[in-house]
Amino acid sequence: xxxxxxxxxxxxxxxxxxxxxxxxxxxxxxxxxxxxxxxxxxxxxxxxxxxxxxxxxxxxxxxxxxxxxxxxxxxxxxxxxxxxxxxxxxxxxxxxxxxxxxxxxxxxxxxxxxxxxxxxxxxxxxxxxxxxxxxxxxxxxxxxxxxxxxxxxxxxxxxxxxxxxxxxxx
Numbered sequence: 001x002x003x004x005x006x007x008x009x010x011x012x013x014x015x016x017x018x019x020x021x022x023x024x025x026x027x028x029x030x031x032x033x034x035x036x037x038x039x040x041x042x043x044x045x046x047x048x049x050x051x052x053x054x055x056x057x058x059x060x061x062x063x064x065x066x067x068x069x070x071x072x073x074x075x076x077x078x079x080x081x082x083x084x085x086x087x088x089x090x091x092x093x094x095x096x097x098x099x100x101x102x103x104x105x106x107x108x109x110x111x112x113x114x115x116x117x118x119x120x121x122x123x124x125x126x127x128x129x130x131x132x133x134x135x136x137x138x139x140x141x142x143x144x145x146x147x148x149x150x151x152x153x154x155x156x157x158x159x160x161x162x163x164x165x166x167x168x169x170x
Contacts, residue, residue: 027067048079049115
């Protein structure tokens with residue numbers, strides 16, 4: 001299985017916030033944004049492993065600022081790290097000013113996907129090679145985030161989380 005770079009997994013999509021996408025305040029509904037993020041992250045993880053993928057978890061979502069009706073938003077997803085059968089995907093959401101074209105980051109999220117066969121059983125995925133400084137930071141943090149998620153899910157004992165323990169020990 002050939003290792004891939006995060007750049008090879010980059011998936012970008014642009015959406016226009018329409019009235020049916022908004023709440024009574026005229027802001028994009030969080031659920032609609034989660035849906036768009038799930039789609040772009042699924043495509044990114046598929047590009048990494050070339051397999052059917054399923055959403056395993058939504059690990060973190062930040063709704064930093066509201067996104068208004070008629071906004072143009074760009075969602076950028078990249079695999080940040082691959083494990084045996086799972087992949088962590090970072091999604092950055094940008095709002096574009098319709099007059100200046102300037103983009104401002106409004107939200108971000110971290111999703112986890114698992115590659116599966118036709119029976120839903122996990123399949124191995126290729127290694128990810130980070131290249132840029134940001135990719136390397138996200139790659140390094142992914143193991144700590146994974147360990148924390150496994151502890152919270154009761155699938156790992158805290159004393160076995162070596163990367164997390166290293167944060168708190170000299």
